[in-house]
Amino acid sequence: MLVAWWLIAGLLISTGFKSSLVAHLTVEGKTPPIDTLGDLVNLDGWKWGFDDRLLTGLVLIYLRDSTDKDIQEIYKRHEKITPEEGLKKVLKGRYSFLSTKDRVIYLIGTQYTDEYGQSPFYISKQSYNIVPALGWGFRKGAPFRRPISKLICQLTESGLSHRWVNELVTINIRQIRETIRKQEQQQQQQQDSKEVNQMEEVTVSRS
Known part of the structure; x- marks a missing residue:
């Protein structure tokens, strides 16, 4: 059995910057950037939702069984929502959307970024890695199992x-x-x- 590791990085997306770049250089934002789950739970009147495709398997177990107080609060008060609906709620304000890094970068890059690379979203600097494993099956005694396993580990570690x-x-x-x-x-x-x-x-x- 060959094991490949996948990193799932959950990101908080919030409306960090809504006005133009010039406005941000001259006017202080209404709320500070949200970079951690602790930042999120400490905000009054703030809501958040998880990507509906994310709350399955190991991710769901991790959130449900965590002993971390911030994660417990996040799971207790979350809602399940599609990425499209989640990003629309973020634009309305006082709402954050949690999903995987590559997914939100793709959605924001293709749907909410102008020709100058400007976007109305702020993506948290802090991410949370959850490491599940996927097994690749080979026939018993396959001579290439160990070399392929070693190569995948080297590619991941590098x-x-x-x-x-x-x-x-x-x-x-x-x-x-x-x-x-x-x-x-x-x-x-x-x-x-x-x-x-x-x-x-x-x-x-x-x-």
Whole structure:
């Protein structure tokens, strides 16, 4: 049995910056950045939700059975919500969304980031690693089991696997944003062409 380790980093997403960059340089924010679960539970009138795909298996057991007071409070007062609904609630204010790092970076990068790289969300600096294991089955006596197991451990320990995942996410975000940009340009061109045709029709009718 070959064991591969996966790191699930739960991130807190909150509305850290809603106004323009200039406004943030001159006006103090209404709330300090939320970087830890302790920061979150200590806020009055604040709510939060977990990614509905996250609350299964080991993650659910970890939250439910933890002896940490902050985690107990987080689990006690949480709601289960989809990423799309969670991010919309974050934008409304006084709400944080907890999910995996790669997932939220992808969603924010493709749906809530402008052409200048600006986003209305603040992603916590602190993440929480939960390490489950997935087993890969090989036939009994397979000669390549140990070499493959060793190679995966080396890739994980060196940080290469994490770097590759980050690069794939970044490339995917860039491609999707480029596709969206081209679609918007096409729609604008179609709208401009429609307006020109309408002006020509008006001109002809007047002549």
